[in-house]
Amino acid sequence: MRLVRSEFLKIRTTNVWWLFVLGTFGLWAVSFFFNALQAHFVLNPPDEGIDPDQAATFAAMAKPAAMTAFLATSGQFFGLMFVLLLGILTVTNEFYHQTATTTFLATPHRTAVIVAKTAAASVFGVLLWALTTALSIAGTVIFLNIEGAEIALGDSAVIRSILLNLLAFGLWALIGVGFGVLIRSQIGATVTALVIYLVGTIAVSIIVQLLFLWLKQDWIQQIQWGMPSIASGLLVSGVDLPNQPHYWVGGLVLLAWAAVTGIIGTMITRTRDIS
């Protein structure tokens, strides 16, 4: 427990935490704006020019529970990005600022240090979740009131979505810590993670779509759910939309990624020479 306190103190005593909070807030605002635009379109579909498949998706999304869950988890994509970055920084900072020696002198049990880092980053992730969720719920209530649509905040599916979003924020801290251990260079790790997260997410979607159009195999479309950033979106979708796996598949994918990066990262850290 004292290790977690120490690690959280590390986060609290530099500028990173409030820069990340500011960044999350700014990008949440942008996300919510675009989500509201899309919601407006879904709630007021044009009368013609929509193919039946799309219409079915629209109808599913326009249901009160799906709509409320969609809006109330706004800002997830960028919020998770900051949690990922923070998880990375908790590890790479130690090497960038040469504090790994001090840390491992105070605690020769390295696994405990990694676990504490994960816990501290998760706590920070939970705080970011609380921030974005509070903003999103307020925004959702205001927006749906203006649209005159039903607000389903009490719906069990919506509550489940919001809570699963919390789980996503926690798990991404673990993925970040694992990533930071695998790539020790501060710049290398953050840049790689950002590229995979931002560009990779879109790239995987496009590549999967192209492969699907080419080979016409249904299973190809399912590959994209293996991408952790896409999986976390699935996890909080709240209701099952057509052509999507069940929401909990997203959770399993995240757990798998977190476990793999965490275990490999810890094993590397245990045997690595600190010099």
Next chain:
Amino acid sequence: MGSEITTGEIVVSGLTKHYKEVKAVDGLSFTVKPGRVTGFLGPNGAGKTTTLRMLLNLVTPTAGTATIGGRRYADLTEPMTSVGAILEASSAHRGRTGRNHLRVICAAAGLPASLADEVLELVGLTPAATRKFKGYSLGMRQRLGIAAALLGNPQVLILDEPANGLDPEGIRWMRDLLQKLAGEGRTILVSSHLLSEMELLADDIIIIAAGRLVAQGALGDVVGNIGDVGQVRVRTPKPDELIAALEGATVTRETDGALLVTGPNAAAVGETALRAGVALHELVTERPDLEQVFLELTAGKEAIR
């Protein structure tokens, strides 16, 4: 010193570290006694830092053991209260204040946060406590490192090149502090390549080169036993008569007219001169300094590998 080790003796036995092609440390064995300052000397690349890091469980040995008070560092449950270490000067987050750096360590080691202010006072850093680390001079960073090492009031103190970056006043301060701590019965192991500093600071010395032990013992013994012992410098108006009187001794003439006598000690040279009725204007024992001994001992060993 409420630590879990009962004695501060450091025992290194057959310690070996091989990196791919290089034998950084090669079957090194030595002991370090409590209550004394022990200098750990060697040219750059001799394996000093690797040895200290193996002692502290930061580097895994290829073979051999290193224990402090009979325990491996990794087996200590509260290491900070038994062992304090400073391994590199610039080891704090640049954006964190000195006090917060120490509080982070306190939290990890389960020590009260108030200790941070106490050790800052001890090393004279109180005025800079709330300044960020990036604004610290090299000397201040070194002091912060010493403050961190002292947090747990440890029985054993291990320092890697602590004099680096300190000004003469800082070096004197550190010397006084380490000697005071050794006087309290603590074990102090200090690595350095600054031999002149070690002559003033150390009680015992350990010399290594190319990862192997070269010499170990009390400073006086190591300096006295090895190297040219008992050279006496004499100045006299009648050098020829003195040389004749000093039968059996090797005498060389210096360019400035002084004589360098090898064999008898200063007292014997003085008595011989008195019996021969030769006046002496100068009579000095030329002790080989650590630098000379060191260069002699490590000569021929490849320093950089």
